[in-house]
Amino acid sequence: MENSFPHHGKTLTRENLLPLLRATDADLSALYARADAVRRENCGDAVPIRAILEFSNVCANDCLYCGIRASNPDPIRYQMAAADIRAAARQIAGEEIAGTIVLQAGETPGASDDAIAALIRDIKTDCPALAITLSVGNRPRHVYARWRDAGMDRYLLRFETSDAALFARLHPAGTLAERLRCLRDLQALGVQTGGGFMIGLPGETVETLADNILLCREFDFDMIGIGPYIPHPGTPLSHAPNVYADDPDMFFRAIAVLRLATPLAHIPATTAFDALFSDGRDRALQCGANVFMPNATPRPYRRAYQLYPGKPCVDEEALNCSRCVQHRLHTLGRPIAPGPSHSLKMKSDSHVLNPDS
Numbered sequence: 001m002e003n004s005f006p007h008h009g010k011t012l013t014r015e016n017l018l019p020l021l022r023a024t025d026a027d028l029s030a031l032y033a034r035a036d037a038v039r040r041e042n043c044g045d046a047v048p049i050r051a052i053l054e055f056s057n058v059c060a061n062d063c064l065y066c067g068i069r070a071s072n073p074d075p076i077r078y079q080m081a082a083a084d085i086r087a088a089a090r091q092i093a094g095e096e097i098a099g100t101i102v103l104q105a106g107e108t109p110g111a112s113d114d115a116i117a118a119l120i121r122d123i124k125t126d127c128p129a130l131a132i133t134l135s136v137g138n139r140p141r142h143v144y145a146r147w148r149d150a151g152m153d154r155y156l157l158r159f160e161t162s163d164a165a166l167f168a169r170l171h172p173a174g175t176l177a178e179r180l181r182c183l184r185d186l187q188a189l190g191v192q193t194g195g196g197f198m199i200g201l202p203g204e205t206v207e208t209l210a211d212n213i214l215l216c217r218e219f220d221f222d223m224i225g226i227g228p229y230i231p232h233p234g235t236p237l238s239h240a241p242n243v244y245a246d247d248p249d250m251f252f253r254a255i256a257v258l259r260l261a262t263p264l265a266h267i268p269a270t271t272a273f274d275a276l277f278s279d280g281r282d283r284a285l286q287c288g289a290n291v292f293m294p295n296a297t298p299r300p301y302r303r304a305y306q307l308y309p310g311k312p313c314v315d316e317e318a319l320n321c322s323r324c325v326q327h328r329l330h331t332l333g334r335p336i337a338p339g340p341s342h343s344l345k346m347k348s349d350s351h352v353l354n355p356d357s
């Protein structure tokens with residue numbers, strides 16, 4: 001069966017990638033098995049755990065698909081106090097399950113930049129063994145440099161689509177070129193950088209999906225987060241279904257083909273998979289994904305951070321999510337990776353790949 005998939009990594013061209021994205025039922029289990037084998041060869045069986053802390057749902061932007069876009073009056077807006085964020089980080093470190101905290105919030109350029117730098121410094125002081133990933137959107141290079149100098153290890157910034165015209169339609173405040181500029185700046189600064197995209201945005205085609213995967217490979221990202229687009233009722237796209245609504249296997253095909261194309265990337269089983277399938281993240285971990293990201297946001301804030309409807313675990317406490325992830329991975333026979341699990345592309349113990357501020 002593996003002879004059906006002779007290409008992976010750099011030898012996977014657009015021409016042989018497209019048929020994989022169109023694989024029919026007969027080929028799917030072989031595709032998933034091949035992607036799982038490539039994941040095992042390159043990442044091992046141990047699963048790095050990254051705890052997500054959604055510390056603010058305030059956002060200045062109006063991305064058309066997003067439930068916390070500035071124009072949506074429904075979510076109660078919140079900003080966690082710095083002391084509460086530090087306390088949550090100490091709790092995560094104390095549990096010794098997640099080796100990374102992912103600090104995620106809406107995009108508020110300028111307003112919060114200094115406070116975020118102070119927060120990174122404080123968390124590093126409190127929890128020196130905890131890696132810090134930040135995900136708060138587009139910023140100028142000097143701001144990224146300031147956060148890196150404060151102790152930020154990684155940055156997540158999905159480009160969402162490689163189609164510049166579609167990007168412009170969905171993101172009134174920005175351009176794909178600007179998003180890619182941010183990603184290049186982060187890489188040049190030596191920050192472990194994560195990109196990624198949505199699967200099934202209205203207006204995309206299978207060719208777009210192939211180009212999204214190829215753009216991830218071109219950037220040689222350390223982490224790549226992808227997940228299904230899910231229409232949110234409080235957005236202008238509320239009635240625009242996912243392009244693959246009638247072909248939900250496409251979400252898992254995309255993970256599998258992404259693994260074949262980028263064997264050394266950390267690929268999380270993102271939460272959106274669980275919004276569509278009760279075992280969505282488990283399935284993603286069996287067809288190419290290697291990272292799990294439980295929600296560590298305190299329960300009072302979870303319902304207010306719904307980027308898409310059906311987000312799981314909104315009524316859980318952070319501790320329950322930690323226990324749940326242990327149970328799920330145990331059932332899959334996959335151990336938890338100890339420590340921060342930095343990029344698989346790092347050449348030494350240092351997390352700085354190419355410092356150039």
Ligand code: SF4
Nearest residue numbers: 059061063066069106
């Ligand atoms: S996707 Fe991000 S930047 Fe866009 S509106 Fe939502 S939180 Fe803001």
